[in-house]
Amino acid sequence: MFINERTKPHELLFYEALAVRTSLTKKEERDLSNIRKGFAGEKLYDEIFDETGHGNIIIYRDVFLNIDNSITQFDSLIVSDKGIIANEIKNFTGNCTVRSGNWMLNNFPITKDAFSQLNRSVGKLMDMRNLAQSDFNVSGKIIFPSDTFTFNTDDQTNWNKIILRSGLRDYFYQFNQAGISSGNKAQFISRIISSCIVDNPYFNLEADKIRLKFGLYCGQCGSFNLNRKRFHLSCNKCGCTECNETHLLRAMSDYKFLFYNQPMSRNSLLEFIDNEIPVHTVSRFLNKHCYQHKKGNISHYTYKYFDFDDAVKKSDVYLRYKDKILVLG
Template sequence: MFLTNRHPPEQLLQLKALSHRTSLGDKNHQQLERLSLGYQGECLYDRVFTEVGHENLHIYRDIYLKVEDSTTQYDTLIITDQGVIVNEIKNFKGTYTVSEGSWALGDFVLPDDPFAQLRRAIGKLRRLSNLSDLNFKVSGKLIFPNEECTLIINDEKLKENIIIRSNLRRYFERFKQSYSSNYASAISNVISEHIVENPYLKEGVAFDDIRHGLYCEACRTFDLSTERYHLRCLSCGTIETKETHLIRAISDFKYLFGKLPLTTEKMMRFTGGQISKRTVQRVLDKYCDRHGISKSSTYTFKYYDFNEAMKHEGVKRRYKDHLLK
């Protein structure tokens, strides 16, 4: 069973929010595309695994483990009585040639060796195994879930540690013969004790350096007209509730501005004053945890991001969005 959720990376959400409010440079745009593609591959991996079934397993997804003085990110850890299997997911597209530790896409040589990344991740877990006295085994696979990925590898030993899309379901089927009893639970507990928050999220941008206001979900324009309970996009006709717009703005604020405190006045400025202070206050109280009871109260978003909030609260809302298909 999945023990942790898989969310879009924080940096991906930051770059997405930034792309709606300013022009991204080439470097950030490439990073946005890379992170988006990687997350899509992880979601595909999860979907296939769920279709096959994994109730007999302990599975951690998208976690950071701190072992001694270093922190390592893991896409997926599968825990059974036989030990821990690291799955490093690479959503590559195109034809890659692998030779003597070098990966190349045509004439472009990748700066990192995925096998080296996998070995480092396995090594950290083996160190954790030694520290815990459980002496659990650790192994790993590189997973390539994209059907448009072709790997040219002459080393048969390396091929043993690679799972491509056509073999992914068969790979998951093997785990149906695995079991997770008390020993697997003990391993899981050790791993859980070493999970930490992502320490690598970049600092936020300056509050006044990007465009303020509310934008259309469908076409990303800021040209909106105000109705009683909704905002209508004058460019494409999409109609979304004021509450939906404010939830998106709260989520953007969370990832754009780092540790900047969220207050009612900051949200009024960030949304361009397009929605009344009374409505802003109501939505903040509904979707955030409030700290303090004075006019200087600050808020913390209850949800990971906009999509999680909408999934949790959307069905309960009286007024609905009308998105164009």
């Protein structure tokens, strides 16, 4: 079973929020495209795992673990009574060749050696095990989930370290076999992993306000050309209608990732949405969807949810219903 949601990476949420409000530089476009591709690979991995079933095991997705004061990110950790298997997911497409330890992807050299990365990750998990004075197995595989990826190597031992798309179902099916279970030992390992989980400490992107277009935009087509009504805004371009609350939840989420380490105040949010929703409505929804921190006369707010998708899932079910009705109306 999946123990946690796989949420979009912080960097992806940052670039998506940025792309709506400014033109990205070539480098930003490249970064966004790479992160998007990586995330799509992870979602594909999850989908195939869902299809083959994972009831006998515990799976952690996209976690940062603080082990012996150094923090490592793991795409997927598979826990059973036998131990931990780390899966590094690489959504590469095209032809990959590894000769004498050098990686070439579509005839371009890759500087980040995936095997070294995997070794480091597995080594960290061994450190974690040793610090807990336990004795479970730790191993790892690199997973290439794309069906348009081919792999060639002059070192036959490399094949033991990777799983291609053609072998992915069989690889997952082994976790369904008799003898694989998540009993006391797996629970014990799971508690060790959970105790090491920390927030992503490496995210340090921040938007330059001068570049940004302020205001609200259509959730369907991204247009800022909206027609304001009392309780909702409708898009003059595509006709989509969303209520004030939906717009504010999206704006707060964008704000969170564009200015990750900066406090959000009512005034800074009003500036961000170009005062398109009246101040009393903004106040009401800030109180409903954020935690308030008071310092003297100034209040700061932190979003209660991870991102907009999470907010829509968790906040009252009435919310999307209202949007739908408005679209139909």
